[in-house]
Amino acid sequence: xxxxxxxxxxVICKSGTSVKIECRSLDFQATTMFWxxxxxxxxxxxxxTSNEGSKATYEQGVEKDKFLINHASLTLSTLTVTSAHPxxxxxxxxxxxxxxxxxxxxFGPGTRLTVT
Amino acid sequence: xxxxxxxxxxxxxxEGAIASLxxxxxxxGSQSFFWYRQYSGKSPELxxxxxxxxxxxxxxxxxxxxxxxxxxxxxxxxxxxxxxxxYLCAGGSNDYKLSFxxxxxVTVRA
Numbered sequence: 001x002x003x004x005x006x007x008x009x010x011v012i013c014k015s016g017t018s019v020k021i022e023c024r025s026l027d028f029q030a031t032t033m034f035w036x037x038x039x040x041x042x043x044x045x046x047x048x049t050s051n052e053g054s055k056a057t058y059e060q061g062v063e064k065d066k067f068l069i070n071h072a073s074l075t076l077s078t079l080t081v082t083s084a085h086p087x088x089x090x091x092x093x094x095x096x097x098x099x100x101x102x103x104x105x106x107f108g109p110g111t112r113l114t115v116t
Numbered sequence: 117x118x119x120x121x122x123x124x125x126x127x128x129x130x131e132g133a134i135a136s137l138x139x140x141x142x143x144x145g146s147q148s149f150f151w152y153r154q155y156s157g158k159s160p161e162l163x164x165x166x167x168x169x170x171x172x173x174x175x176x177x178x179x180x181x182x183x184x185x186x187x188x189x190x191x192x193x194x195x196x197x198x199x200x201x202x203y204l205c206a207g208g209s210n211d212y213k214l215s216f217x218x219x220x221x222v223t224v225r226a
Contacts, residue, residue: 032212034212034214043217043218044160044204046213049213091159093159097212102148102165103165103167103212104162104165105150105162105214107152107159107162110158110159
């Protein structure tokens with residue numbers, strides 16, 4: 001149980017375009033999902049908390065107009081990187097918490113974004 | 117600021133030995149602690165979580181939590197080459213957010 005998927009696993013896009021990344025909880029419902037970014041040889045940085053049916057809450061320094069998050073259902077959250085630039089190239093990972101009362105986060109496999 | 121510090125490593129152990137990973141945290145409000153394993157180029161995989169003081173064992177892994185000392189550790193017994201990875205310690209709070217340490221890279225020598 002507690003399987004989280006992400007799509008796509010890799011994406012290359014041109015500077016100025018937008019990219020959408022999907023995060024799905026496959027065998028449980030998740031009212032809360034999280035989006036992280038990880039640069040090479042660094043730890044995970046929390047970008048935002050995605051709440052089903054309400055607006056996402058962003059961490060300090062993360063531009064909400066650049067990283068659009070939509071949590072349309074209890075099994076799907078999307079992250080759209082708008083007007084991507086090379087500095088947005090990173091490993092984007094989502095996580096979700098099964099509604100079993102615990103705090104454990106289960107991570108998706110990640111999406112490697114390269115902006116050329 | 118919620119900080120989680122891990123022993124920097126890298127840590128190299130021979131196959132079959134015990135690997136010991138340590139983590140301290142500064143936020144006394146942290147209630148839950150997690151150890152994730154991350155292979156190069158992959159996302160983190162949850163291997164242990166602990167909420168109460170004391171030890172928690174799961175197979176070859178033992179997590180230890182001491183809230184008074186604000187200290188969490190992970191022991192990997194009978195280390196295998198497949199255990200070679202970066203191990204991330206994380207502290208959780210009531211808002212479900214995790215604060216991650218920088219990670220400790222473990223190499224198990226065959």
